[in-house]
Amino acid sequence: MKEFNGKIVFIPGGSSGIGLSAAKLLASEGAHVMIFARNNKRLEEAAAVIGQSRENSTQRVGFLPLDVSDNAAVKKTMARAVSDFGAPDLLINCAGRAYPRYFANISYEQFDETMRINMYGIWNTCSALVPCMKEHGGVIVNTSSMVGFIGVFGYTDYSASKFAIVGFSETLKSELKRYDIRVQVLCPPDTDTPGFAEENKTKPEETKAISASAKLMSPDDVARVLLRNIRTGTFMIIPNLDGKFTYIIKRLFPRLAEFVMDMSIRKVQKGRGR
Numbered sequence: 100m101k102e103f104n105g106k107i108v109f110i111p112g113g114s115s116g117i118g119l120s121a122a123k124l125l126a127s128e129g130a131h132v133m134i135f136a137r138n139n140k141r142l143e144e145a146a147a148v149i150g151q152s153r154e155n156s157t158q159r160v161g162f163l164p165l166d167v168s169d170n171a172a173v174k175k176t177m178a179r180a181v182s183d184f185g186a187p188d189l190l191i192n193c194a195g196r197a198y199p200r201y202f203a204n205i206s207y208e209q210f211d212e213t214m215r216i217n218m219y220g221i222w223n224t225c226s227a228l229v230p231c232m233k234e235h236g237g238v239i240v241n242t243s244s245m246v247g248f249i250g251v252f253g254y255t256d257y258s259a260s261k262f263a264i265v266g267f268s269e270t271l272k273s274e275l276k277r278y279d280i281r282v283q284v285l286c287p288p289d290t291d292t293p294g295f296a297e298e299n300k301t302k303p304e305e306t307k308a309i310s311a312s313a314k315l316m317s318p319d320d321v322a323r324v325l326l327r328n329i330r331t332g333t334f335m336i337i338p339n340l341d342g343k344f345t346y347i348i349k350r351l352f353p354r355l356a357e358f359v360m361d362m363s364i365r366k367v368q369k370g371r372g373r
C-alpha cells in the first residue's frame with residue numbers, strides 16, 4: 100500500500116494514544132477512518148479530532164463502541180461496520196492494555212483479561228474481517244510491543260500476550276499472502292500515551308529501572324513510522340533505534356541482553372537490601 104487516499108481504514112483502539120495518532124495521520128492523507136473502543140464519549144471526541152485532520156470533507160469518519168475481547172460482539176459490530184463503511188483496505192489493531200506487576204501479584208483474572216483483550220481481541224477482529232478482505236486484498240497491522248520479542252521484568256502476562264501476537268501474525272502472514280493481504284506487526288517502545296501513564300501506576304521499580312535510559316516516543320512519531328512501514332511492507336515495525344538495537348542483540352546475543360537487564364534489576368534489589 101503506497102497511498103492512503105480513498106482507502107478504508109478500521110482501527111480498534113483508535114480513540115486514544117497510538118491508535119488515535121494513526122487515525123489522525125491517515126485522515127490527513129485522505130483515508131476514510133472507522134474507529135472502535137469501549138468508551139463511547141472518548142470515541143465521539145476522538146472522531147471529532149480525526150474529522151478535523153481530514154484532507155477533504157468528502158472523507159468519512161465513523162465510530163462504533165466495541166469490546167474487542169467479546170467474540171460475538173466483534174462479529175456483529177464488524178459486520179455492521181463493513182455494511183455501513185465498506186470492507187477495510189487497512190486494519191490496524193491497536194486495542195490493548197498493560198498492568199505491570201510482580202508475577203506473584205498477577206491474579207489468574209488479570210492474566211485472563213490481558214490475553215482476552217490483547218491477543219483474543221486481535222484474533223476476533225481478524226476472524227471477523229479477513230473473509231471480506233480476501234475479496235480485494237489489503238494490509239493488517241497487529242500491535243505487539245518491544246516486550247513481544249524480549250521478556251521484561253514485571254510483564255509476565257502482558258509479554259505473553261505480545262509474544263503470542265508476533266507468532267500469530269507471522270503465521271497469518273504466510274497464510275494470507277495468496278489473497279494479497281499483508282500482515283505486519285508494530286512493536287512500539289515506551290510511548291507517551293494515556294495508556295502508558297496508567298501503566299506507570301503499577302510498574303515495579305525494577306521495570307522502571309530497565310527502561311530508564313530509553314527515550315519516550317510520542318504517539319505521533321510512532322504513527323509516522325507506522326505509515327512509512329506500511330508503505331514499505333516491513334514485517335516487524337520497530338519505531339526507534341533503541342528498539343532495533345535491542346531486537347538485534349536479543350537475537351544474536353541473548354545472554355548479553357539478559358546480563359544488561361539483570362544489572363538494572365540487581366541495582367534496585369540491592370538498594371532494597373534483597
Ligand SMILES: NC(=O)c1ccc[n+]([C@@H]2O[C@H](COP(=O)([O-])OP(=O)(O)OC[C@H]3O[C@@H](n4cnc5c(N)ncnc54)[C@H](OP(=O)(O)O)[C@@H]3O)[C@@H](O)[C@H]2O)c1
Nearest residue numbers: 112114115116117136137138166167194195289290292294
Ligand atoms: N504506550 C506504550 O508505551 C506502548 C508500548 C508498546 C506497545 N503498546 C501497545 O500499543 C497499543 C496502544 O497503546 P496506547 O498506549 O496507545 O494505549 P491507550 O492510550 O490506552 O489506548 C488504548 C486504546 O485501546 C482501546 N481499548 C482498550 N481495551 C479495549 C477493549 N477491550 N476493546 C476495545 N478497545 C479497547 C482504548 O479505548 P477504551 O478504553 O475506551 O476501550 C483506547 O482506544 C496497545 O496494544 C499497547 O499494548 C503501547
